[in-house]
Amino acid sequence: MPERTQEFGKYGARGAKGSELVGRKLDDLAGYFATPVTAPRGLMARLHYLTRTANARNAARAAGLTVTDRTLKAWLDGKRSPSARNLQKIEAVYRTVRRHNVAAHLLKRLNRAGRGTRVEIHPLNQSGVSRPQQRVVPFRDMNVRRWDAIVAAWAAGDAAGLDTAWTDHVLPDLGSEYGAYEYCTAIGFAA
Known part of the structure; x- marks a missing residue:
């Protein structure tokens, strides 16, 4: 160069x-969620995005979300809240899965x-x-x-x-x- x-x-x-x-x-x-993961609304939006279907759950696990189904259910029900480390992991996994999901659409629009x-x-x-x-x-x-x-x-x-x-x-x-x-x-x- x-x-x-x-x-x-x-x-x-x-x-x-x-x-x-x-x-x-x-x-x-x-188009990521604007509400931060540290806010209850942002956390719920990310968790619903990552768990709404079996394919989404599999993609989240492949991207590094390694908590048990029981823990995920407790987070979704509001009975427990994730630690700061898990919040960072949820944000990273969400961004990874979102990138993967929108890549084909973005590529088509850009090309x-x-x-x-x-x-x-x-x-x-x-x-x-x-x-x-x-x-x-x-x-x-x-x-x-x-x-x-x-x-x-x-x-x-x-x-x-x-x-x-x-x-x-x-x-x-x-x-x-x-x-x-x-x-x-x-x-x-x-x-």
Whole structure:
């Protein structure tokens, strides 16, 4: 990759890895419950989502929810409440199962039968970089037609795979200076 960033932020630039921003945007599109798991309403919503069918229960168990059926029933009935550790586990399992459930739908919407989705890439923030070290990195937009690897890595929770899919397979379409867009302030797209 040309101009691959080795020490991001050394001269005062700010931003985040583009793949992380894409993952955050996909999380937004997944439509998670807004109420936190620590609130009774949020906990019940997540538990109902994870236990409403046999397939949902199996997916939750595969994702790491290892409590007994008796404990789950006590939580659902309000007779007991989960520990802080179990609340974190419930949130992680819920997000994993939700990602898996919406991945196929998101992929279809993003690919749009081969037409792809328009993506805006806002370059890194160089306001903290002294003038001699600044480089010209303009705002870019592009049409991404290959979302399969990106959505698959996101659904699996594979940050390294998502970074590879974004950096090595999508950014080169920007041209010879695509390495300058490894870190960005924002990436926007809708599906």
